[in-house]
Amino acid sequence: MGARLNEKLAIVTGASRGIGAAIAEVLAENGFQVALLARDAQALSWLEQKLTAAGARARSFICDVSDEAAVDATLARIETDLGVPGVLVNNAGYGGPFHRADEVSTKEWDTLFGVNVDGVYYLCRWALPRMKAGGYGRIVNISSIQGLFGGARSSTYAATKHALIGYSKTLAVEWGAYGITCNAICPGYIDTEMLAKADPEVRKELLRRIPTGRFGTAEEVARMVAFLVGPHGSYINGSSLVIDGGLSSHL
Numbered sequence: 001m002g003a004r005l006n007e008k009l010a011i012v013t014g015a016s017r018g019i020g021a022a023i024a025e026v027l028a029e030n031g032f033q034v035a036l037l038a039r040d041a042q043a044l045s046w047l048e049q050k051l052t053a054a055g056a057r058a059r060s061f062i063c064d065v066s067d068e069a070a071v072d073a074t075l076a077r078i079e080t081d082l083g084v085p086g087v088l089v090n091n092a093g094y095g096g097p098f099h100r101a102d103e104v105s106t107k108e109w110d111t112l113f114g115v116n117v118d119g120v121y122y123l124c125r126w127a128l129p130r131m132k133a134g135g136y137g138r139i140v141n142i143s144s145i146q147g148l149f150g151g152a153r154s155s156t157y158a159a160t161k162h163a164l165i166g167y168s169k170t171l172a173v174e175w176g177a178y179g180i181t182c183n184a185i186c187p188g189y190i191d192t193e194m195l196a197k198a199d200p201e202v203r204k205e206l207l208r209r210i211p212t213g214r215f216g217t218a219e220e221v222a223r224m225v226a227f228l229v230g231p232h233g234s235y236i237n238g239s240s241l242v243i244d245g246g247l248s249s250h251l
């Protein structure tokens, strides 16, 4: 530990596409230097070039967030090359396979927890003492409305996303005194690749249940992240912010 904290440096995991790419773009637009983490080298390099061409500072780091050693090595490189980030957005994650609880294999369970929960832990564990030393930090964990409610055939996914909310609230309590806030965002159905893979009939049924009659966009979630890590989000700590077009307001 020793690098200086840079309030305008943000790590975004799962930045190769979907919500994470949108978060990186919106943060870059808001003047942040962004460290882009994901496994898809080509997609990361494409986004890095796009952001750089637009005048932003972006660096990509190929990293599987479920691999503890890879995360530690990546973070060490970021610290040496860019400094300590003031902002950490844990977005990398996925759903599925959507099996009934008694059909979930140990491998599926462990793999999903590895990405959706362990990865967040590896990154926060590294960031917290460094942010504390710098007296500032903004951590945003992308959970889901399935972090607040259950859903048929989603036991593993819902368990990982509930875990993120408990983890975020606890970090808020433990680290708030050091200038660090930690919040979770709970998106409903957002039109990314994850949702594009759903059966057309399932998509139609989902749309029917959403009061606003449409899926959310990745940019809408990204703007919520930007609010939380920007000057107007300074007193929001330990919250689980829902962005779902009213879906979870149904009885």
Ligand code: NDP
Residues within 6 Å of the ligand: 013, 014, 015, 016, 017, 018, 019, 020, 037, 038, 039, 040, 041, 043, 063, 064, 065, 066, 091, 092, 093, 094, 095, 115, 142, 143, 144, 145, 186, 187, 188, 189, 190, 191, 192, 193, 194, 195
């Ligand atoms: P996508 O499938 O479009 O993107 C997922 C991102 O996570 C990709 O950039 C992928 O990059 C990255 N990722 C997956 N596994 C790993 C890994 N092991 N290591 C590093 N990066 C990884 O999903 P969305 O953009 O839709 O989802 C982003 C987040 O939002 C997830 O946490 C998801 O659970 C959550 N969410 C999404 C909703 C939706 O409706 N879309 C609703 C609620 C929550 P790569 O493959 O290159 O590694």
